[in-house]
Amino acid sequence: MGMTLEQAEQTIEQLYKEGALEEATFRCVADVIRRCAEGNSSCQEEFRPIDTADALAVWRREDLARWQDHHDADAFAEHFGVGHGRSYGCIEQMFSCTDYEFVFDLLQQILMT
Numbered sequence: 001m002g003m004t005l006e007q008a009e010q011t012i013e014q015l016y017k018e019g020a021l022e023e024a025t026f027r028c029v030a031d032v033i034r035r036c037a038e039g040n041s042s043c044q045e046e047f048r049p050i051d052t053a054d055a056l057a058v059w060r061r062e063d064l065a066r067w068q069d070h071h072d073a074d075a076f077a078e079h080f081g082v083g084h085g086r087s088y089g090c091i092e093q094m095f096s097c098t099d100y101e102f103v104f105d106l107l108q109q110i111l112m113t
Helices: 005-017 023-037 040-047 053-070 073-080 091-096 100-111
Strands: none
Touching: 005 023, 005 100, 023 040, 023 100, 040 100, 053 073, 053 091, 053 100
C-alpha cells in the first residue's frame, strides 16, 4: 500500500519526536520528501532507478556533493547538522548514522502512490 507525501511526513515527524528515528535518517527522509514535493514526475524520474538501500546511499552522497557546490559551509552545516558543535562531527559520521533501509522502504511506499 502506498503512502502520500503528507502521510510520510507525519510518520517521520512522529517517529523523530518519539526518539525512534536518528536525526541523520530524519534529515535524509525529509530531503527525499521535499524533493518529491517539488513535482511528482521528477520524484519518479529521480528515485525510480534507485532499487536498493545501497543505491540510495550513493544518491545521498551525490546529493550532498551537489549541496556543497551550491551553498556555503555554514548553510551546509546547518541543514545537515554536521560540524563542530552540531549533531555530527563529520559527514562520514552522519552517513553511518543514517538508516538507508528505512529511507528506502519509505521511498518505495511514496513511489507506489
